[in-house]
Amino acid sequence: MTQSNNIRLGVTLMMLTTFVFALQDGISRHLAEAYNVYMVVMVRYWFFAAFVVAIAYRQSGGVRAAARTRQPVLQACRGILLALEVCVMVTGFTLLGLVESHAAFACYPLLVAALSGPILGETVGWRRWVAIAIGFVGVLIILQPGVSVFNPYAVVPLVAALMFALYGLLTRYAARQDSTATSFFWTGAAGAITMSLIGVWFWEAMTGSDWAWMGVLCVTGVAGHWLLIRCYEVAEASAVQPFAYFQLVFAAALGVTVFGETIRPNVALGVLVIVGAGLFTLWRERQKR
Incomplete structure (x- = not known):
């Protein structure tokens, strides 16, 4: 079947993807509150790298074909940037919680739109x-500068959003010469090497129950990426991308029910403004194409 005939399946897969990624964020917060963030992300990336190699092995030409690129520096920078972004975002979970971290992070599609011109x-x-300007008004509504004492920790998810936006733009740039399989391979390989060089210095002994949670984290990471790959295989990205905002909904629900977080009125209003502006930019990009 063609992509246009699988929009419903693509939306279903995207919803499952966002749910799995939200669950992954919740487990990451739980583990990062007890152990060093770099170690947690390192172990997660070991499994991710194994998954990437397994996917490459099943493709035509194997691992060697997947790793072949004429722009290795760009591909390595992409992988390193994403790995560091994960560290920053997980740190944000421990400092702000899931609700407010995801609320601020939701501005990344607007950053992609704003930076797509110069990059x-x-x-x-x-x-x-x-739409970008309106979206950043939503960010200001969340942060409330001048209304109350500004929480400096709120900058952390904004930095993560900027890093993720740059990663997305570099991925688009790399796609001009490399296949999706090649970019995916370098994402896992470069990220795993980077986190191994950093995380090994922060190794901590873990309890048996937390190792079980770590196993679930690794499985959800692999499952989430597999679902995302399948989603983009069966449906056009422009059709399913708006539903990626459901990760914010699922993460907020998890933060409230499991971690006892609250959703402040200004955060809810700011998120509505940001999501509305983000959906408009996605719609304009689809119309332009």
């Missing part, structure tokens, strides 16, 4: 610039 040379029309 990729794409034209950003006035409508999308207006």
Whole structure:
């Protein structure tokens, strides 16, 4: 079946993907509160790298074909950037919780739209610039500068959003010469090497129950990436991407029910503004294409 005939399946897979990733974020928060963030992310990346190699092995040409690229520096930078972004975001979970971290992080599609001009040379029309400006008003509503004492920890998920936006733009740039399989392989390999060089210095002994949680974290990481791959195989990205915002919904529900977090009115309002602006930019990009 063609992609256009599988939109419903693609949406279902995206919803499952966001649920799994939200669950992964909750487990990451639980483990990072007891152990060093670098160690937690390192073990997670070991399993991710094994998954990437397994996927590459099943493709035509095997691992060697997947690793072949004419832009190794760019691909390595992508993988390193994503690994460090995961560390920053998990740190944000421990400092702010799932609800407010994801609320601030939700602005990353707007950052992608804003930076697509200077990095990729794409034209950003006035409508999308207006949407970007409105989205950042939503960020200010969440942060409330000048209304109350500004929480400096709120900067952490914003930094993660910027890093993830840059990762996404570099991925688009790399796709001009490399296949998806090659970019995916380098994401896992470069990230695993980077986190091994960092995380090994922060190794801590874990309890048996936490090793079980670590196992679940690794499985959800692999499952989430597999579901995302399948999602983009059966449906156009522009059709299913708006449903990626459901990760914010699932993460917020997990934060409230499991970790006892609260959703402040300004955070809820800011998220609505950001998501609305983000959906508009996605719609404009689809119309442009």
